[in-house]
Amino acid sequence: MTEKEFIDHIKHLQPELERLIARTLPIKIGAKAKALFQENFRKSGFQDGGLHAWQVTRRQMLGKGADAQRGPLLSSRQILYKSIAYTPERGAVTIYSNVKYAAIHNEGGTIVSHPRITPKMRRFAWAKYYEAGGGKSGQKGRETGDAAMWKAMALTKKSTLTVKAKIPKRQFMGPSSDLDSAVKQIITTEVSKIIRPK
Numbered sequence: 001m002t003e004k005e006f007i008d009h010i011k012h013l014q015p016e017l018e019r020l021i022a023r024t025l026p027i028k029i030g031a032k033a034k035a036l037f038q039e040n041f042r043k044s045g046f047q048d049g050g051l052h053a054w055q056v057t058r059r060q061m062l063g064k065g066a067d068a069q070r071g072p073l074l075s076s077r078q079i080l081y082k083s084i085a086y087t088p089e090r091g092a093v094t095i096y097s098n099v100k101y102a103a104i105h106n107e108g109g110t111i112v113s114h115p116r117i118t119p120k121m122r123r124f125a126w127a128k129y130y131e132a133g134g135g136k137s138g139q140k141g142r143e144t145g146d147a148a149m150w151k152a153m154a155l156t157k158k159s160t161l162t163v164k165a166k167i168p169k170r171q172f173m174g175p176s177s178d179l180d181s182a183v184k185q186i187i188t189t190e191v192s193k194i195i196r197p198k
Contacts, residue, residue, distance in 0.1 A: 016194045022090045028186050030086030030093040036182065037095065037173040041081045044071035046171040047178040054170040072170055073105055080105065084173065095173060108169030114160050117153075125154035 040046050045053040054072045073080055083097040104111060115121070129135065134147035143151060153161075 013194055020190055020194060023088070024190060025187060026088030026091070026093040028190065029183050030088050030095065032182050032186060033093070033095045033173075033179055034084050034086055036176070036179055037084050038081055040172040041071065041074055046174075046176070048176040049178065052171070055168045073172065080172075097173070104167050106169070106171050106173060108167055110164055110166050113163050113165075115163060116160050117156060117158060122154050125150045129154060 036047065043051055045051040057072045060072070070076075080097065080099050080102060083099040083102065085096060085098070087094045087096070129143075129147055129150035132143075132145070132147040132150055134143045134151055
């Protein structure tokens with residue numbers, strides 16, 4: 001192939017290459033990123049040059065019911081898992097989650113809330129107190145652990161509480177060498193389909 005033939009060939013391919021950059025690659029890469037990030041939920045860890053496992057949850061350690069069988073960040077409704085989406089643009093794609101608590105789970109951190117103590121909440125605290133074994137004969141006044149915590153909540157004179165919760169980092173999306181490799185493979189495959197002699 002002469003230089004002129006090569007230039008003519010590239011000019012002939014320009015509409016296909018433009019379509020590849022504007023539409024095909026952003027959609028394919030977005031779909032791959034979404035699939036990889038959702039796979040992180042199923043694997044209970046973040047894939048970046050190997051699996052970086054998430055911290056086990058308390059409900060998993062307790063091992064009670066169907067909830068104990070689900071991995072961290074997975075619920076029966078799978079809200080966070082299903083929230084991962086992408087928006088393709090010309091030469092780019094944005095991967096995101098529109099769930100307001102996605103960032104705190106992805107990055108970790110401390111959240112502070114100030115719930116009001118209502119009569120309904122006090123009744124709930126008493127129910128949890130008895131469920132935790134509080135009030136059994138021979139134990140009155142000496143409850144420990146969960147029972148003592150629920151009793152204190154039921155009897156508190158405060159009208160609001162200050163609750164601090166430390167959320168461990170369970171990254172499910174972000175820069176990843178595994179994703180980079182997959183993106184390179186998609187680009188190589190799609191470009192070779194166009195420039196391969198027919």
